[in-house]
Amino acid sequence: MxxxxxxxxxxxxxxxxxxxxxxxxxxxxxxxxxxxxxxxxxxxxxxxxxxxxxxxxxxxxxxxxxxxxxxxxxxxxxLAPEGREHPLQRAFVDHDGLQCGYCTPGQICSAAGVLEEAAAGWPSAATPPGEPAEGQAVPLTDAEIRERMSGNLCRCGAYAGIVAAVGEAARAAEAADPAATEAQSGGAR
Ligand code: FES
Ligand code: FES
Structure with missing residues:
Protein backbone atom coordinates (compact mmCIF):
# COMPACT_ATOMS: atom_id res chain seq x y z
CA MET A 1 0.00 0.00 0.00
CA LEU A 79 21.00 23.27 10.47
CA ALA A 80 22.62 26.51 9.36
CA PRO A 81 21.26 28.91 6.74
CA GLU A 82 22.54 28.06 3.27
CA GLY A 83 26.23 28.79 2.83
CA ARG A 84 26.75 29.35 6.55
CA GLU A 85 28.33 27.19 9.20
CA HIS A 86 26.48 26.15 12.36
CA PRO A 87 28.50 26.70 15.56
CA LEU A 88 28.29 22.97 16.27
CA GLN A 89 29.81 22.16 12.89
CA ARG A 90 32.71 24.54 13.57
CA ALA A 91 33.17 23.15 17.09
CA PHE A 92 33.32 19.55 15.82
CA VAL A 93 36.07 20.55 13.39
CA ASP A 94 37.98 22.59 15.96
CA HIS A 95 37.91 19.78 18.55
CA ASP A 96 38.50 16.81 16.22
CA GLY A 97 35.07 15.48 17.09
CA LEU A 98 35.21 13.05 14.19
CA GLN A 99 37.43 10.66 12.33
CA CYS A 100 35.68 8.87 9.45
CA GLY A 101 32.68 11.20 9.80
CA TYR A 102 29.98 8.57 9.31
CA CYS A 103 28.33 9.23 12.67
CA THR A 104 28.90 12.98 12.54
CA PRO A 105 25.64 14.26 10.96
CA GLY A 106 23.70 12.30 13.57
CA GLN A 107 25.99 13.51 16.36
CA ILE A 108 25.51 17.12 15.29
CA CYS A 109 21.72 16.88 15.05
CA SER A 110 21.63 15.16 18.41
CA ALA A 111 23.88 17.85 19.89
CA ALA A 112 21.54 20.54 18.55
CA GLY A 113 18.72 18.79 20.39
CA VAL A 114 20.84 18.59 23.56
CA LEU A 115 21.46 22.34 23.54
CA GLU A 116 17.74 23.05 23.26
CA GLU A 117 16.73 20.48 25.87
CA ALA A 118 19.29 21.68 28.44
CA ALA A 119 18.37 25.32 27.84
CA ALA A 120 14.72 24.40 28.40
CA GLY A 121 15.61 22.88 31.77
CA TRP A 122 14.97 19.24 30.90
CA PRO A 123 16.89 17.06 33.37
CA SER A 124 18.76 13.90 32.36
CA ALA A 125 19.89 10.84 34.30
CA ALA A 126 23.10 12.78 35.04
CA THR A 127 21.30 15.79 36.53
CA PRO A 128 21.49 15.94 40.35
CA PRO A 129 18.13 15.25 42.02
CA GLY A 130 16.03 18.37 42.45
CA GLU A 131 17.89 20.33 39.78
CA PRO A 132 17.57 22.52 37.86
CA ALA A 133 15.61 25.09 39.84
CA GLU A 134 12.32 25.97 38.18
CA GLY A 135 12.89 28.10 35.11
CA GLN A 136 16.63 27.44 35.00
CA ALA A 137 18.70 25.78 32.28
CA VAL A 138 20.70 22.65 33.02
CA PRO A 139 24.45 23.43 32.87
CA LEU A 140 26.03 21.20 30.24
CA THR A 141 28.86 19.62 32.20
CA ASP A 142 30.90 16.87 30.55
CA ALA A 143 28.85 14.30 32.49
CA GLU A 144 25.61 15.84 31.19
CA ILE A 145 26.90 15.84 27.63
CA ARG A 146 28.06 12.22 27.84
CA GLU A 147 24.70 11.11 29.20
CA ARG A 148 22.63 13.12 26.75
CA MET A 149 24.72 12.05 23.75
CA SER A 150 24.86 8.40 24.82
CA GLY A 151 22.44 7.34 22.08
CA ASN A 152 24.94 8.36 19.41
CA LEU A 153 27.68 5.81 18.93
CA CYS A 154 31.00 6.50 17.24
CA ARG A 155 32.91 3.50 15.99
CA CYS A 156 36.02 5.67 15.61
CA GLY A 157 35.89 6.53 19.30
CA ALA A 158 36.02 10.30 18.84
CA TYR A 159 34.09 10.77 22.06
CA ALA A 160 36.58 13.09 23.81
CA GLY A 161 36.42 15.51 20.90
CA ILE A 162 32.64 15.23 20.65
CA VAL A 163 32.17 16.11 24.33
CA ALA A 164 34.56 19.05 23.99
CA ALA A 165 32.79 20.28 20.86
CA VAL A 166 29.31 20.15 22.38
CA GLY A 167 30.59 21.88 25.51
CA GLU A 168 32.13 24.68 23.51
CA ALA A 169 28.98 25.15 21.42
CA ALA A 170 26.90 25.28 24.60
CA ARG A 171 29.15 27.93 26.14
CA ALA A 172 29.15 29.92 22.90
CA ALA A 173 25.35 29.81 22.67
CA GLU A 174 24.98 31.03 26.24
CA ALA A 175 27.56 33.79 25.79
CA ALA A 176 25.94 34.92 22.55
CA ASP A 177 22.42 35.09 23.93
CA PRO A 178 22.02 34.48 27.68
CA ALA A 179 18.58 36.10 27.56
CA ALA A 180 17.37 33.53 25.04
CA THR A 181 18.56 30.74 27.33
CA GLU A 182 16.62 32.28 30.19
CA ALA A 183 13.54 32.72 28.00
CA GLN A 184 13.71 29.09 26.83
CA SER A 185 14.01 27.98 30.44
CA GLY A 186 11.00 30.03 31.37
CA GLY A 187 9.05 28.58 28.47
CA ALA A 188 9.57 25.06 29.79
CA ARG A 189 7.72 25.69 33.03
S1 FES B 1 20.43 3.81 11.79
FE1 FES B 1 18.92 4.67 13.06
S2 FES B 1 19.66 4.38 15.07
FE2 FES B 1 21.12 3.35 13.81
S1 FES C 1 33.75 9.50 13.28
FE1 FES C 1 33.77 7.45 12.52
S2 FES C 1 32.05 6.54 13.43
FE2 FES C 1 32.22 8.46 14.43
Whole structure:
Protein backbone atom coordinates (compact mmCIF):
# COMPACT_ATOMS: atom_id res chain seq x y z
CA MET A 1 0.00 0.00 0.00
CA UNK A 2 1.31 3.43 -0.92
CA UNK A 3 0.52 6.92 0.28
CA UNK A 4 1.28 10.47 -0.79
CA UNK A 5 3.05 12.61 1.78
CA UNK A 6 4.75 15.98 2.01
CA UNK A 7 7.84 16.73 4.06
CA UNK A 8 9.63 20.01 4.52
CA UNK A 9 13.27 18.98 4.46
CA UNK A 10 15.89 21.57 5.36
CA UNK A 11 13.45 24.31 4.41
CA UNK A 12 12.30 22.80 1.10
CA UNK A 13 8.84 21.33 0.64
CA UNK A 14 9.03 17.88 -0.94
CA UNK A 15 6.12 15.73 -2.11
CA UNK A 16 6.61 11.99 -2.48
CA UNK A 17 4.76 8.69 -2.71
CA UNK A 18 5.95 6.03 -0.31
CA UNK A 19 5.08 2.52 0.73
CA UNK A 20 3.35 2.87 4.10
CA UNK A 21 6.14 0.74 5.62
CA UNK A 22 8.89 3.15 4.50
CA UNK A 23 10.88 4.69 7.33
CA UNK A 24 11.61 8.40 7.46
CA UNK A 25 15.29 7.54 7.00
CA UNK A 26 14.63 5.62 3.78
CA UNK A 27 12.28 8.33 2.52
CA UNK A 28 15.03 10.90 3.05
CA UNK A 29 17.89 8.88 1.64
CA UNK A 30 16.31 6.67 -1.03
CA UNK A 31 13.42 8.83 -2.22
CA UNK A 32 14.71 12.37 -1.72
CA UNK A 33 18.47 11.72 -1.98
CA UNK A 34 19.02 13.61 1.25
CA UNK A 35 22.11 11.78 2.41
CA UNK A 36 23.13 13.71 5.54
CA UNK A 37 21.38 11.23 7.88
CA UNK A 38 23.26 7.92 7.74
CA UNK A 39 22.03 4.35 8.05
CA UNK A 40 24.10 2.52 10.63
CA UNK A 41 22.07 -0.14 12.40
CA UNK A 42 18.55 0.59 11.07
CA UNK A 43 17.34 -0.54 14.50
CA UNK A 44 17.38 2.59 16.64
CA UNK A 45 20.63 1.67 18.34
CA UNK A 46 23.41 3.82 16.88
CA UNK A 47 22.01 7.32 16.37
CA UNK A 48 23.68 7.89 12.99
CA UNK A 49 20.27 8.60 11.40
CA UNK A 50 19.34 11.34 13.91
CA UNK A 51 17.43 14.32 12.50
CA UNK A 52 15.29 17.02 14.06
CA UNK A 53 11.59 16.36 13.51
CA UNK A 54 9.52 19.45 14.32
CA UNK A 55 12.55 20.63 16.29
CA UNK A 56 12.98 17.47 18.40
CA UNK A 57 15.74 14.93 17.83
CA UNK A 58 14.60 11.52 16.65
CA UNK A 59 16.23 8.45 15.15
CA UNK A 60 14.70 8.52 11.69
CA UNK A 61 15.01 4.75 11.19
CA UNK A 62 12.30 4.25 13.83
CA UNK A 63 9.80 6.74 12.41
CA UNK A 64 7.46 5.85 9.58
CA UNK A 65 7.56 8.43 6.81
CA UNK A 66 3.76 8.40 6.64
CA UNK A 67 3.63 9.35 10.33
CA UNK A 68 5.81 12.37 9.59
CA UNK A 69 3.51 13.63 6.83
CA UNK A 70 3.42 17.43 6.87
CA UNK A 71 6.30 17.74 9.33
CA UNK A 72 9.43 19.83 9.20
CA UNK A 73 12.62 17.78 9.09
CA UNK A 74 16.04 19.29 9.69
CA UNK A 75 19.18 17.34 8.88
CA UNK A 76 22.77 18.28 9.72
CA UNK A 77 23.02 19.74 6.21
CA UNK A 78 20.20 22.18 6.92
CA LEU A 79 21.00 23.27 10.47
CA ALA A 80 22.62 26.51 9.36
CA PRO A 81 21.26 28.91 6.74
CA GLU A 82 22.54 28.06 3.27
CA GLY A 83 26.23 28.79 2.83
CA ARG A 84 26.75 29.35 6.55
CA GLU A 85 28.33 27.19 9.20
CA HIS A 86 26.48 26.15 12.36
CA PRO A 87 28.50 26.70 15.56
CA LEU A 88 28.29 22.97 16.27
CA GLN A 89 29.81 22.16 12.89
CA ARG A 90 32.71 24.54 13.57
CA ALA A 91 33.17 23.15 17.09
CA PHE A 92 33.32 19.55 15.82
CA VAL A 93 36.07 20.55 13.39
CA ASP A 94 37.98 22.59 15.96
CA HIS A 95 37.91 19.78 18.55
CA ASP A 96 38.50 16.81 16.22
CA GLY A 97 35.07 15.48 17.09
CA LEU A 98 35.21 13.05 14.19
CA GLN A 99 37.43 10.66 12.33
CA CYS A 100 35.68 8.87 9.45
CA GLY A 101 32.68 11.20 9.80
CA TYR A 102 29.98 8.57 9.31
CA CYS A 103 28.33 9.23 12.67
CA THR A 104 28.90 12.98 12.54
CA PRO A 105 25.64 14.26 10.96
CA GLY A 106 23.70 12.30 13.57
CA GLN A 107 25.99 13.51 16.36
CA ILE A 108 25.51 17.12 15.29
CA CYS A 109 21.72 16.88 15.05
CA SER A 110 21.63 15.16 18.41
CA ALA A 111 23.88 17.85 19.89
CA ALA A 112 21.54 20.54 18.55
CA GLY A 113 18.72 18.79 20.39
CA VAL A 114 20.84 18.59 23.56
CA LEU A 115 21.46 22.34 23.54
CA GLU A 116 17.74 23.05 23.26
CA GLU A 117 16.73 20.48 25.87
CA ALA A 118 19.29 21.68 28.44
CA ALA A 119 18.37 25.32 27.84
CA ALA A 120 14.72 24.40 28.40
CA GLY A 121 15.61 22.88 31.77
CA TRP A 122 14.97 19.24 30.90
CA PRO A 123 16.89 17.06 33.37
CA SER A 124 18.76 13.90 32.36
CA ALA A 125 19.89 10.84 34.30
CA ALA A 126 23.10 12.78 35.04
CA THR A 127 21.30 15.79 36.53
CA PRO A 128 21.49 15.94 40.35
CA PRO A 129 18.13 15.25 42.02
CA GLY A 130 16.03 18.37 42.45
CA GLU A 131 17.89 20.33 39.78
CA PRO A 132 17.57 22.52 37.86
CA ALA A 133 15.61 25.09 39.84
CA GLU A 134 12.32 25.97 38.18
CA GLY A 135 12.89 28.10 35.11
CA GLN A 136 16.63 27.44 35.00
CA ALA A 137 18.70 25.78 32.28
CA VAL A 138 20.70 22.65 33.02
CA PRO A 139 24.45 23.43 32.87
CA LEU A 140 26.03 21.20 30.24
CA THR A 141 28.86 19.62 32.20
CA ASP A 142 30.90 16.87 30.55
CA ALA A 143 28.85 14.30 32.49
CA GLU A 144 25.61 15.84 31.19
CA ILE A 145 26.90 15.84 27.63
CA ARG A 146 28.06 12.22 27.84
CA GLU A 147 24.70 11.11 29.20
CA ARG A 148 22.63 13.12 26.75
CA MET A 149 24.72 12.05 23.75
CA SER A 150 24.86 8.40 24.82
CA GLY A 151 22.44 7.34 22.08
CA ASN A 152 24.94 8.36 19.41
CA LEU A 153 27.68 5.81 18.93
CA CYS A 154 31.00 6.50 17.24
CA ARG A 155 32.91 3.50 15.99
CA CYS A 156 36.02 5.67 15.61
CA GLY A 157 35.89 6.53 19.30
CA ALA A 158 36.02 10.30 18.84
CA TYR A 159 34.09 10.77 22.06
CA ALA A 160 36.58 13.09 23.81
CA GLY A 161 36.42 15.51 20.90
CA ILE A 162 32.64 15.23 20.65
CA VAL A 163 32.17 16.11 24.33
CA ALA A 164 34.56 19.05 23.99
CA ALA A 165 32.79 20.28 20.86
CA VAL A 166 29.31 20.15 22.38
CA GLY A 167 30.59 21.88 25.51
CA GLU A 168 32.13 24.68 23.51
CA ALA A 169 28.98 25.15 21.42
CA ALA A 170 26.90 25.28 24.60
CA ARG A 171 29.15 27.93 26.14
CA ALA A 172 29.15 29.92 22.90
CA ALA A 173 25.35 29.81 22.67
CA GLU A 174 24.98 31.03 26.24
CA ALA A 175 27.56 33.79 25.79
CA ALA A 176 25.94 34.92 22.55
CA ASP A 177 22.42 35.09 23.93
CA PRO A 178 22.02 34.48 27.68
CA ALA A 179 18.58 36.10 27.56
CA ALA A 180 17.37 33.53 25.04
CA THR A 181 18.56 30.74 27.33
CA GLU A 182 16.62 32.28 30.19
CA ALA A 183 13.54 32.72 28.00
CA GLN A 184 13.71 29.09 26.83
CA SER A 185 14.01 27.98 30.44
CA GLY A 186 11.00 30.03 31.37
CA GLY A 187 9.05 28.58 28.47
CA ALA A 188 9.57 25.06 29.79
CA ARG A 189 7.72 25.69 33.03
S1 FES B 1 20.43 3.81 11.79
FE1 FES B 1 18.92 4.67 13.06
S2 FES B 1 19.66 4.38 15.07
FE2 FES B 1 21.12 3.35 13.81
S1 FES C 1 33.75 9.50 13.28
FE1 FES C 1 33.77 7.45 12.52
S2 FES C 1 32.05 6.54 13.43
FE2 FES C 1 32.22 8.46 14.43
Missing amino acids: HTDITLTVDGHSRALRVDTRTTLLDALREHLRTTAPKKGCDHGQCGSCTVLLAGRRVVSCLILAAAADGAEVTTAAG
